[in-house]
Amino acid sequence: MIKDNHILLGVTGGIAAYKSVELLRLLKKAGADVHVVMTEAARHFVGRTTFEVLSENPVITDLWKDTGSSVAHIDVASLADGAVIAPATANCIAKLAQGLADDALTTTFLAVTSPILVCPSMNTDMYQNLRVQRNLDLLEQDGLHILDPDEGVLACKTVGAGRLPEPWFILDRITAMLNPKDLKGKRLLISAGPTREAIDPVRYISNHSSGRMGYAVAAAAEKRGGEVTLVSGPVDLAPPPGVGLISVETCDQMARAMLDELPRADIIIKVAAVADYRPVHQEELKIKKTVGQTQMTLSMTENTDILKKIGELKTDQQFLVGFAAETHDLEVHARMKMEKKNLDMIVANMVGGEDSGFQSRTNKVKIFSKDGNFRDVPLMEKTKVADIVLDTILGHLG
Ligand code: CTP
Numbered sequence: 001m002i003k004d005n006h007i008l009l010g011v012t013g014g015i016a017a018y019k020s021v022e023l024l025r026l027l028k029k030a031g032a033d034v035h036v037v038m039t040e041a042a043r044h045f046v047g048r049t050t051f052e053v054l055s056e057n058p059v060i061t062d063l064w065k066d067t068g069s070s071v072a073h074i075d076v077a078s079l080a081d082g083a084v085i086a087p088a089t090a091n092c093i094a095k096l097a098q099g100l101a102d103d104a105l106t107t108t109f110l111a112v113t114s115p116i117l118v119c120p121s122m123n124t125d126m127y128q129n130l131r132v133q134r135n136l137d138l139l140e141q142d143g144l145h146i147l148d149p150d151e152g153v154l155a156c157k158t159v160g161a162g163r164l165p166e167p168w169f170i171l172d173r174i175t176a177m178l179n180p181k182d183l184k185g186k187r188l189l190i191s192a193g194p195t196r197e198a199i200d201p202v203r204y205i206s207n208h209s210s211g212r213m214g215y216a217v218a219a220a221a222e223k224r225g226g227e228v229t230l231v232s233g234p235v236d237l238a239p240p241p242g243v244g245l246i247s248v249e250t251c252d253q254m255a256r257a258m259l260d261e262l263p264r265a266d267i268i269i270k271v272a273a274v275a276d277y278r279p280v281h282q283e284e285l286k287i288k289k290t291v292g293q294t295q296m297t298l299s300m301t302e303n304t305d306i307l308k309k310i311g312e313l314k315t316d317q318q319f320l321v322g323f324a325a326e327t328h329d330l331e332v333h334a335r336m337k338m339e340k341k342n343l344d345m346i347v348a349n350m351v352g353g354e355d356s357g358f359q360s361r362t363n364k365v366k367i368f369s370k371d372g373n374f375r376d377v378p379l380m381e382k383t384k385v386a387d388i389v390l391d392t393i394l395g396h397l398g
Contacts, residue, residue, distance in 0.1 A: 001175045001223070001387065003031030008076055008112060010085035010105050011051070012092040013041025015155040016121040016164035020086050021046060023167040024054050030171065035076040036060070037108045039092070063104050073104060077111035082178045085109070086147075087121035087164045090132045096144070097135035115177045117145045119170055124160030145177050172223075172241065181225030182394055188226045189265035190218045191258060191306075193233030195251045197278035199298065200287045207273045208351075208358040211235030213323070214271035216386035218243050224390060229265070231257045233272055251275055251303040258306055262313060267393060269321040270307045273358070278303050311342030319393060324348040325358070334368055344396065345369045347389055355379055367392050 007027055011020045027034050036051040037060040048059045060073055077083075085092060085105075092105065096118070101107040109116065118139055126132060127149060140146055147170065150163040164170075192214020196204040211232060218230040219240035228243045231254055239245040246261075248254045251274050262268065277300035307322050314320050322343045324334040327350065334348035349356055349365045356364040356379060363385045367375040369392070377388050 001030075001179050001220075001383075002027070002082075005032045005081040005178060006076075006079045007032045007034045007174065008080040008083035008108070009034055009036045009051075009055075010083065010088075010092075010109060011036060011038045011042040011046070012085060012087060012089045012105065013039055013044060014087035014089050014121050014164070015045065016087040017042050017045035019164050019167050021050055021054065023084075023086055023170050024051060026167050026171045027174075028054065028056075030175075033057070035079070037073065037076070037105045039103055039105045041089070060104050060108060063107060073108040074111050077108050078113070080112055080114050082115050082117070082174060083109065083112045084117040084119065084170065084174055086117075086119035086170055088118045090120075090122050090126050090129070090135075093118065093120060093132060093135045093139065097138040097142075115145060117147055117170070117174055117177055119147045119149070119164055120162075121149055121164035122162050123154060123156050124158050124162045127162045128160075145173070147173050169241075176223045179223055183221055183224040183226030183390065186226050186266045187264055188218075188221045188228045188267045188269065189231070189258065189261050190214055190221065190228060190269045191231045191233075191254060191272035192218065193235040194273050195233045195254055195275045195303075196249050197251065197275045197303070198282045199279050200283040200285065202286050205275055205278065205300075207275065209233070209235075209273035210359050211237050212359075212361065213349075213363060213382050213385070214269075215240060216382040217269055217271055217389060220383065220386040220390055226267075229261050231261070231272070251278065251306065255304045255306045255309065258310065259313075262310060262318075265318060267319045267321070267397075268310055268314070269323075269389070269393075270310070271323045272306075273325060274303065274306060276303055276305075277301060305341070307343070308341045314342070319344050319397060321345045321347065321389070321393060325351045327352050330366065331368070334366065338368060338370065343370065345393065365389075369396060371396070 034055045035057050051059045095106045101110045150165050151161045152163045193211035194206045194209035196206045198204045215237050222228045222242040230243050231246045246257045280299040280301045326333050334346050338346040347365050363382050364379040365377045
């Protein structure tokens with residue numbers, strides 16, 4: 001979501017400056033073009049060459065001698081789609097709050113017109129000092145974004161608030177800051193992962209769903225300002241930050257959770273791969289192998305089609321999206337499911353291939369809408385597919 005964005009990374013002189021190297025690496029990996037501006041004090045902790053090599057851009061440390069252009073700091077400030085200071089010392093925060101511009105970093109940041117994320121990091125007593133808090137309040141009132149520090153053991157051996165959050169989390173917050181909150185005020189109900197239907201205490205029927213697609217949709221929706229409830233079958237994924245998680249195992253449990261939450265939802269996206277049938281009997285004791293028995297038959301009974309049920313209950317104000325997992329005749333089956341389950345939109349993907357489907361990190365989907373619209377989405381990361389699905393939904397909602 002920040003691919004091809006120009007990001008300005010400010011580094012000030014705190015021990016956590018080493019983490020900004022990792023942040024730079026993650027920003028580059030996400031496809032951003034990064035310019036770094038450092039204070040003199042920051043150079044006591046990390047060398048400019050490290051930032052120069054990793055960013056593949058000149059680093060600004062001095063307004064007078066570093067770069068070819070005498071207005072390089074203005075160039076990088078106006079180029080920036082977003083800016084971050086990590087770590088931000090008490091001194092830097094005070095100068096920003098007062099609009100001081102007495103070094104390369106503060107001068108450059110004064111010229112930034114795009115969103116700015118400030119990540120304070122310092123000793124707990126310094127951080128809690130009223131003057132620092134007052135300056136942070138001023139920055140917030142001015143529209144800058146503040147990322148609260150983590151609590152933990154600090155370099156000075158004290159325990160408390162002041163640690164710079166992990167680089168992946170800072171990247172997450174930069175991404176959230178730069179992406180429009182176009183789902184603000186919308187409540188999304190999303191299901192993900194497989195269901196498990198018990199045969200006996202040790203065996204179950206399930207499928208290969210990893211939950212990645214549904215979790216990607218939930219994470220993207222939250223980043224775009226949506227209020228997200230995620231009903232998830234058993235998966236090995238951490239719940240996306242800010243998302244309300246309801247963990248379930250069986251189709252029955254998923255149905256109950258989804259139907260309970262349904263009245264509060266504006267957009268329902270059913271990504272889960274639900275077992276269509278469950279064993280008629282769930283044996284209380286483990287089924288033992290019978291000597292001489294070479295075949296066994298398991299009687300199954302139909303599960304509720306949750307999506308179909310929601311399609312019957314939904315109001316005209318609710319937008320309902322299904323996913324279709326197909327191995328053949330994708331378009332025919334997807335359109336039939338959309339019709340049969342009264343969906344507004346269906347996202348169809350071929351499963352069974354290596355680069356799309358259940359276990360893969362990428363997906364290749366076709367999106368069909370009730371009004372006849374069609375979108376062929378080429379192979380890409382599931383996280384990006386998630387945004388395209390949300391874009392398409394918003395397109396329909398006007
Ligand atoms: N679905 C559901 N409840 C079920 C089965 C499926 O809610 N018992 C939903 C899935 O979450 C998905 C959509 O229906 O959004 C399509 O699921 P899929 O497994 O592709 O299709 P089925 O309707 O089960 O049909 P088939 O298995 O015959 O392809």
